[in-house]
Amino acid sequence: MSPLRYVFLALAIWGAIHPMAYFAPWIAENGFDLQAMVALWKANDAVTGIYWDLVISAIALNVWIIAEVSVRRNWLALLAIPATWMIGVSCGLPLYLFLRAKPIR
Numbered sequence: 001m002s003p004l005r006y007v008f009l010a011l012a013i014w015g016a017i018h019p020m021a022y023f024a025p026w027i028a029e030n031g032f033d034l035q036a037m038v039a040l041w042k043a044n045d046a047v048t049g050i051y052w053d054l055v056i057s058a059i060a061l062n063v064w065i066i067a068e069v070s071v072r073r074n075w076l077a078l079l080a081i082p083a084t085w086m087i088g089v090s091c092g093l094p095l096y097l098f099l100r101a102k103p104i105r
Contacts, residue, residue: 008098015090016083057089065096074099 030036041051062081069077077099084092 002101005098005101008094008101011094012083012091012098015092015094016087019088019090054089058084058092061089061093061096068100072100074102 026037040047042048061084065077065080069075077096080092080096080099083095
């Protein structure tokens with residue numbers, strides 16, 4: 001495996017674990033209340049801006065993944081879509097880059 005793939009894999013793992021260090025305590029305290037979490041994402045203009053930045057980035061990443069998978073036929077790369085929406089762009093993007101950097105046979 002190339003050094004670049006190791007970097008992408010490390011970033012995907014970091015992007016999965018580090019944000020959960022913030023989400024997990026909140027979920028433990030409040031339960032998995034999606035409405036309350038979305039309400040906090042819209043608590044003020046700064047947080048709302050970050051929220052929309054991530055949503056737009058996630059949509060763009062999903063469009064890119066689908067467009068490339070349809071050409072490259074790298075079906076495993078589709079795993080980056082649920083990773084993006086269930087964990088975050090911080091995991092989904094480097095995971096996709098890791099899967100995309102695999103040599104084509």
